[in-house]
């Protein structure tokens with residue numbers, strides 16, 4: 001193990017790297033209404049050409065970070081990490097926030113959900129094959145869970161994997177796969193035994209998205225973007241060495257990913273630069289002559305406080321995880337708080353902007369919010385709907401009786417024919 005720097009030495013090293021490769025971020029007090037980014041979308045949506053250019057820029061930045069020792073600060077050295085504790089990750093994030101660096105949304109699923117799952121459940125070969133490339137940004141991973149008949153009830157999925165010697169042959173369809181078109185690999189959960197109850201006959205793999213038989217088709221959503229895809233698998237071959245965990249233990253693998261997903265959605269601000277920027281809100285109220293309107297100010301003060309309370313609650317939970325505890329069901333409240341707050345916020349913005357949010361007159365800082373308004377419902381569905389989150393809180397946090405719909409004893413093949 002290499003010698004551990006003090007946090008002061010590390011922070012100095014981070015600033016030396018950042019100042020050599022990025023411009024300092026202007027102080028927030030310099031926010032000027034009508035200038036700079038007007039990105040307040042909940043989901044980052046661009047046309048596919050612009051998206052690709054942004055993805056390449058994000059990959060370039062991750063590569064630079066990785067090569068200078070800031071790509072996977074708390075990861076094991078064996079797989080390209082630096083072997084330092086979570087407080088060094090935090091110190092780097094605080095330093096990087098002071099510079100203008102490319103948006104990193106491309107890696108939310110890849111590094112926030114799939115990479116931790118490969119680390120927890122992958123074979124040595126899978127860890128060697130993917131972790132370094134994922135953290136260096138050479139490779140991006142997507143999450144291939146949902147199917148047309150299996151979203152909230154994920155364990156009903158039907159994409160099947162059949163063993164053929166040292167390989168598996170996968171056939172079926174996934175849907176709502178974010179960033180599949182920008183990904184080189186995907187974490188896929190397949191049915192491998194229909195004789196077992198539905199949660200038990202599942203197996204997870206890492207699949208090569210360019211393998212013969214994989215077809216990716218874009219899905220257009222109401223915001224106008226196409227960040228999702230349907231992905232079809234027609235006898236796609238996956239080597240057994242790219243299996244995650246034991247055969248028929250895919251449900252536990254999926255739970256690791258879902259827990260990380262809910263933690264990272266809850267921990268995020270829920271949108272592009274500026275969605276919850278207090279300075280931007282203040283500048284907007286001044287611009288529209290509402291800064292002295294006590295009702296409007298009182299409403300936003302409450303919403304802003306709710307965002308801050310949720311952020312600190314998440315931080316407490318995330319610090320627990322960084323200290324070595326597993327993400328727990330209590331993190332489901334993080335996602336619920338975020339979506340509730342975004343809903344109140346989007347209603348408030350619609351009230352402030354009125355008709356300006358419905359028609360694009362070219363006025364800065366107005367119509368752009370329609371992307372936030374239209375994106376919030378998606379946020380209430382992604383990573384587990386509000387209703388499912390409430391079920392989880394009820395059952396696992398409050399200890400209430402289980403959802404009567406869950407059948408953990410009947411063989412999957414009998415459930416389907418009933």
Ligand SMILES: Cc1cc2nc3c(=O)[nH]c(=O)nc-3n(C[C@H](O)[C@H](O)[C@H](O)COP(=O)(O)OP(=O)(O)OC[C@H]3O[C@@H](n4cnc5c(N)ncnc54)[C@H](O)[C@@H]3O)c2cc1C
Pocket residue numbers: 109142143144145146147148150151152153175176177178179378379381382383384385386387388391403405
């Ligand atoms: C922005 C976004 C990104 C996504 N990205 C991905 C991705 O990258 N990979 C991936 O695999 N999937 C992804 N998804 C899919 C997402 O996981 C599913 O949409 C979600 O799990 C809900 O499933 P469904 O759409 O099939 O809705 P359904 O499960 O059919 O639910 C329909 C309605 O019924 C309610 N409901 C269902 N069951 C219950 C119950 N037991 N109790 C109470 N109410 C219930 C739901 O709350 C919902 O209101 C994404 C979705 C969104 C919106």
